Amino acid sequence: MVVADFIEQLLNGITLGMVYVLVAAGLSVIFGVMDVINFSHGELFALGAYFALSIVNPLGPGVGFWVALIVAPLIVGVIGAAIERTTVRPLYGRNPLYHILLTFGLVLIISDLIELGWGTDRQQLAVPAYLSQPVEFFSIQLSVYNYFIIVFGALLAAATWYLLNRTKYGMIIRAGSQDREMVRNVGIDIDRYYTLVFGVGAALAAVAGVVLGGYQNVNTTMGNGVIITAFVIVVLGGLGSFRGAVFGGLLVGVVQTLMRTYSGTELFEVGGVGLSIPNLEGLTVFLLMIGVLLLKPQGLFGTRGEESEGGEGDILVGGHGGFLSDSTRTKLGVVLVALLVLAPFAALFLGNRYYIVLLNEIVIWALFALSLDIVMGYAGLVPLGHTMFYGVGAYAAALVTLHYTQSIVVSLFVAVVICAVLAWIVGSLSIRVSGVYFAMITLAFAELFYNAVVKFEFTGGSDGLLLREAPFIGIAGIGAELGDIEFMILGLELEQMTVFYYLALALTILSFLFARRLMNAPFGSVLQSIRESEDRAEFIGYDTIKYKRRAFVVSGGMAGLAGGLLAASPITFIISRDQTLAWIHSGEVIVMALLGGMGTLFGPMLGAGAFIGAEEILSGYTEQWQLVIGTIFVLFVLFVPRGLVSVPSLLNQRFRQSHEEETPIGPDETEVKSDD
Template sequence: MVALQAVSGAAFLDQLINGLTIGMVYVLLAAGLSIIFGVMDVINFAHGELLALGAYLGVAITTAGIGNFWIALLVAPLAVAVLGGALERLTIRPLYGRDPLYHILLTFGLVLIFVDAIELVWGTQPLRPIDTGVLSGTISILGFQKTLYSYFVILMGSVVAGGAWLMLERTRFGLVVRAGSMDRDMVRHLGIDIDRYYTLVFAFGAFLAAFGGVVLAGRQSVGPGMGGSVIIPAFIVVVLGGLGSFRGAVVGGLLVGVVQVLVQWQVPFLEGLVVFLLMIGVLLVRPQGLFGSPEWHDPGEGGELLTAAGSGVLSGRQRRLIGGGVVALLAIAPLGIGVLYGSYAVNTIIVDILIWGLFALSLDLVMGYTGLVSLGHVLFYGLGAYATVLFALYLVPSIWLALLAGILVASLIAWVVGYLSIRVSGVYFAMITLAFAELFASLALKMPSLRRQFNPAISSLGLPTVPPLTNGEDGIGSGGFYYLLDSGPEFGDVALLGEIHLYYYVIVALVVGSYLVSRRLIDAPFGSVLQAIRESEQRASFLGYDTTMYKRRAFVVSGALAGLAGGLRATQNLGRASPGFLDWLLSGEVIVMTLLGGMGTLYGPMVGAAGYLSLEELLLSNGIEQWQGVLGIVFVLFVLFVPRGIVSIPALVQARTTAQSDAPPEDDSTEVKD
């Protein structure tokens, strides 16, 4: 018994060291995120790619014979820090004073650029871990052996984190940074160039991320998805500890690392679920995190959310005529198959645009009209897809009832998530919706494991066991049930509408109908209240409106439309749904489309979806493999220079033309003196 306890204690200590090792990497990543947010109010979604870039540079330095692990540990983070400073000056600095949403959007565009740039330089195959030399050896402590590198990571991470804290709290640089985070204008009036300090802060955050990347590359292989795999845990860390809190980043990083390892060790089928539940619980009970408000941060109210409403040059009648013309073109599009273009143009490209346009429209209801940034909106899209497929597979094989089931399930979950989430606002709302989406995505992957764990117990009670619901990574399908649509009418022996074409018209009708219903809601008093909440929730509340109720209702309607979009995508995908429908990057893409077209207009996001997917198709058809990077560049330019989206471009051109025509003519005459 004593020997067994000793072995268990040694095993626990072994797992604890593993957790502290991983947690220290999270500390390095989350500390940079917290510092940047605490000082600059910037949520940097590209932070994970900075870690990945540091890892790749570290591998390149060691494999090219330029230096060893120690050289890589210094040079790679410094190089990424220089890049981070340049990014701050060129892209982030112009956005100061705008709503924090634009920082999220901009850095998501940077993610697309970094991912493709890394693949362009280093390829898509994983690279071997960095040779850590003498640190790869083992050392025996308390009766069990552990690699020396694990202790090195814990020690080095502690030194770097401690040094960062001392720099922020005990140096003149830290004093200026803390003062600037509380009152930027006051620091400027004292004659201090606070913008230069902000550049240094962003560069320092990039340094910490890249340092963590090199450290991580000494433990595992380096691959293209490395940045995306760590950014979500990093956000969990900063939310748990408190956005902007350096102490919170340290404690949260170690806590998440240890919890992940212990759960994987003892209850592996719950791995990936516990940390999201922990994040949601903290946000609901204590939105400011375990350590409360940041130690030196006063965010203020943020800038204006620049919507495209009212920025057009067309009258309402002209817009209706154009809309009717677009619908007419969609109606006759199948008639051109085999004459003007192939079936791919209609059954794939146009259908993709319609479905993504509906998804973007659903997001616009909460983001463009209510001012709620939902980073987890893909949750309702994915649930709509799964519910549609499961209903047709296990209940009634009817596309109409299956789509209705998808809408109802997405609406129900949207009500639950909205009921819990609407009580927080701003960045915290964005984070809690992301947490819910990641929780369901992890659950979709873990469902087969959960079935294996609980079905025997359920069966022993004489109850029916749980059937396959997701099939994990393989996804689940109903066998292409969209063919259950009746064929179209016939004239003689010629079918006027084939099954595929009839399905196309179903999508057109549902998308157009959804737009008309949404337009009716926005034009009603309900929509006016939503826009009042977006402009000033406090003012709307003073006028007697229950703003929480209105936001929840808008969230449910938005979730229902997203569920319909997901159901249509599943039917187009031969009646299959997979965890890819719940990938958080899809939320980022639909936000890109919404801003690209012009949020706050309903039709703008649909235009943005058409532009985004058309550009993607153009790049792919021309053999450009780095199409995501090109889209990222286009999106970053739009965020910087055309924040109101594509639909605002005619107004910008008209304003520029009017300004030039109204300018007084230059006097080129010269006075001749005798």
Template structure:
């Protein structure tokens, strides 16, 4: 028993040291630059692959050369990323850094696939690091001991750099109060590229030593980035000490749970993350961000150059054209077009749900896939265990998603900014891990082979048994469901637009523009944001439920964090804060995927590049493109833009803060 515990502790310290190196760079980058770098995991993977390329020609002893050269190369890449992508976003809301680096995840991950291909590859280590050492009845791998010693030395060196050098003094001062550093005449911005490069190099070192311990694969970056965020949140965003303590703690806890309580592995650390964010959002060793360090607001779209009546007519025309899609299937184009359009409509509803809370209250949810998956599983479980009624299943999905959204919102909206994004991510990852462990959800396999009828109490029809003839075209099955999805999306759009035109919507817009002013007027902004979050969660659950009704299955992958990122991509591509923009973004996303997959499997590389360019140069999305081009099309050339009219402040007589 004691020997097993000691073995688990050694293994936990081995992984913990890797986490320390990974999280230290992530934490220092945030501390100085206030950048949450989702691409940090891909830089971790790049380090391992660069080492693999060096070890191949030179053999095992090339491993030591790789430990020196590969981090330098990845550090240079980090400097380039900061200078050419992150730097243009300084002065904007820090949440734009999350959006940007998510796009970089897609780009770098697909580049790894493109260059090195899929599959796991072993990274050869020198013979001197092989074998085991026996002491006190414990068999310890030499390589494990090397990781612990080398990682500890690296962490100590970084600590000494930050603690005893002029560079470290400026970095620490900048992490505490950047404005004070500027007032002293020091251009802290000049240090940003170097900080980002050092953080990237540390990630590369972690990737190399973990690659020798396990294997190297294109997915290794995505598998470690979430634990890395857990660590920096637990220890404190911006705290090097917190990264060390958090990394070692998470490594040991994970290993002990894997050994003695595997059912809890992957869940306890997210519960800890949620608890810390609720009690002490800046972490155990972090410090609260000074006032004014939050950056600007999230940029939202507008009506562009078109009048409201013109937009309304265009919207009606678009719905009319969409209604014609099934009529041409099988003659003008393949029936697959209907299947693709159903997916676009469902994800358009999902994107609209996120836009309702992100575009109108400024809350960026990195865990919105939780509600999509919740709706999908509510429908699946209802069809499998309650009855085959689609109406009952969808009703259950909406109610359950709204209830969980209220619970998550009640806890999460106590914090704001990047902390809100992190806590929603934690809830989604908690649910994602839970899906693998519950028997009722089908575990890792999910639930398949589901069918539904449209009716109640056993009385109804199946879409496969109905055919509606429109001239020579017979609408049945998938074609009929297409109209259900279209009607649901149009109904959700009209409902949310009506809400936003009401006094409730006016309060949401005032929160987005200036929450502090809305609070001074007398509105309980937390209450309004929570209500918006509940509506958003219910609509996301409806989207997930529609997908399961159509596809007949639900799997844990629905709750994977990458899906939360993909729906954010759709919102930004189309135009945040417009409701219809994210629907357009859904069409562009899946349209690009469909076109690009005909030429390459690495379509995410192109899509990620497009998204990065949008975040930098067109943050208000496609809906703002006409307004951007108007000066050039009109021949007047670029000129000063008119000042936007301020949002009207809600009238106290029309809405109360305690409604």
């Protein structure tokens, strides 16, 4: 009976794994051919399930399911092809990390379009009744649908492999992945094949969405839930390896199912001590991913080195002042700080204290974005798991407040120290790889913490930490509770939220001044040289690993300070993992950094203000505010990759060009000189 149960769970794992194979295969093929890390792949997966719902509901499950299995992937494939032609294609030649940024913007757009079209309720995708019938063999009971998924998924994976390896189209696609210019030179329009590849990859994701929708349910978070697992699979198997995607998908599906079933199960007892399987559900696959990346960065079946062949192209940083002088920029900074100091008084004068709450949120996210810019804008590293330090800082500060002291000074100090130490450890492991592999390993560490916090009682589990006591501004009993600090200025009463705002603003300004001093020092110059060309920096004698690790430590400590301020805020009553550790927050802070202008320190902080301000304004008019912000972000990636700080310079350049075109040629001037 035990053997039969194990085989049944093994088959359940293979069923789930085959769905993962279809998702990861499309993701891996797109990267292998086009060097595109497609974060919107999960939303295309969800889109396939929702299109299937629209087909099955009017036609009924008997006929509608089979029609949906064909038509829904075709529709999504066409959408994928359109995405490639309009958004991805203009980025060829840029650093592949811009594809991550672009497709994250597409995540915001597609997810809101799904909610707009189908609502937010969970729905069940009906399958034909005969597929739902249970079948029992040797005490192993599974539905016909399980066997259908396994067989259908295997056939589709085999057909995809045959297309890539045994057809003329596959030969051209593989040749294009090796040397696209060579393929163009022999008269083949490789861009059309790239469009086909992206469309096929999107269609495979949609097939998986239809199949999983009938196996579980259809909901708006299904794309967000599957994309991280898909990245784990392609990294385990090897980015760009179809064989690795198949192996990794089946491995992850089986491991997840077995750990979900047998975690905590006692195996046997020795000397009165029971030995059981550790409860590592949700952690195992990320530990596997980290281990593989550390031992074999190219994955189990991958053949690429740490950098993809398409790794040419720099990370575009914001302009350093454009046409403005240093003194002018300093004066503008002083004016902006003065406005931030006066902003609470304006809110109190208008009688709307909510604006002070909003200002606090902007300041905390500005500090978080500043911390990211140190590693992304200056060192050229894109950490997709940067929210790990934000979340750990918040949990550390909250735990200190709950169990040791209510002093904000102590809790923030502990948050910074713990996150700096964590950054040193994670950085020492992560910076051994670079490019997209660095992005993936930091994402794995963040997901590891995200899933680990629910395993411990001291973190509050899935409920989070409830903050009951008012924080104390001071140390060693010298000071006052934040709630007791109230005073009048110009007839306006300043309460605890306003006092905390000034504390957060002061810490953010000090952090900015510290970061600016650091980046203007030789240390910052070395980081920028590493960003431009790490090989050259190594050649002239710099230990690039050491410099990147130090930058990572400074960045992690600042992110921990931002998380600590979140925990210390008077309006924060609970610290939870979704609030602080969810991977989507890493994406949001990257959006802020690019929106403002990377590599400038102040640009990402402006981007944080613009992002949160736009969210606040748009959410008052529409529930689909992410659709608007995602569209703006995509346009910035395509047309203003250096961010808001570069806009004045671009406008000035455009004005000069138009002025020169309008200037008439004098009588002694000719358009072409005789000696040219």
